[in-house]
Amino acid sequence: MTEQQTSGEPRARFEALVHAVAEPLHRFLSRRADADAVEDLLSETLLVLWRRIDDLPTLATASEVDPDAVLPWCYGVARGCLANARRADGRRRRLMQRLTLSQRPLPAAGADHTDLHDALGALRELDREIVLLWAWEGLAPRQIAEATGLTPNAVSIRLHRAKRRLATQLERKNRPGTGHDSGEGRSEG
Known part of the structure; x- marks a missing residue:
């Protein structure tokens, strides 16, 4: 044949x-x-x-x-x-239900978390979802990888970078005003 x-x-x-x-x-x-x-x-x-x-x-x-x-x-x-x-x-x-629930603002229970929600909102959508799965759902990177279709290594890297960006955002918002003190840069003379 x-x-x-x-x-x-x-x-x-x-x-x-x-x-x-x-x-x-x-x-x-x-x-x-x-x-x-x-x-x-x-x-x-x-x-x-x-x-x-x-x-x-x-x-x-x-x-x-x-x-x-x-x-x-x-x-x-x-x-x-x-x-x-x-x-x-x-x-x-x-997944749509989970995403919908994660997008709703948390009820104000006394503490003002507006800065945190603003910082989370500044993250890319996938990074925000990874942070929320880690923080709110208590998932480990390998479990987050299973939920998102990423590799565990990619999740760990994204989570680390997203947490660093969140910390930077929150630090900026909580830092006292930028610029010079009123007496700074003037000569006493």
Whole structure:
């Protein structure tokens, strides 16, 4: 068998599989997902089917695709893609809630933290989130890395720099007025 025939065989098998299962999979996903997510879910399912084309034992050749034999396995793949999408959507919603809560000013309980909130607001968004995860949620850099998708080393560096910027900002705000004392620079004479 030539190299071109060998490399074309999985593609032909996949095209035959898609021809047989795309419409039933679309109906399957349409009944289980929001209308605006169906096309993306179908694409993800077909991508997994392409990657796992050799795992489908009943798909012997490109010319012989029995939908009744392959659809149950394809439905299982679609269910997995749907579950992944639902988990990802849940994570996005929880992240949005956390971000929304972190953006609200803390209730004034007697102490004035306006300077701190102003200094936090001056940080870049990702740096602010790292500081808040560290300070408010008590997460270690490796846990923050997991939450943000950064490496633990990158989180440690960003956290160190952000804390240094916060300290500098707060020091500037709490420093007495800048400039010269009234008697400074004058000669007594």
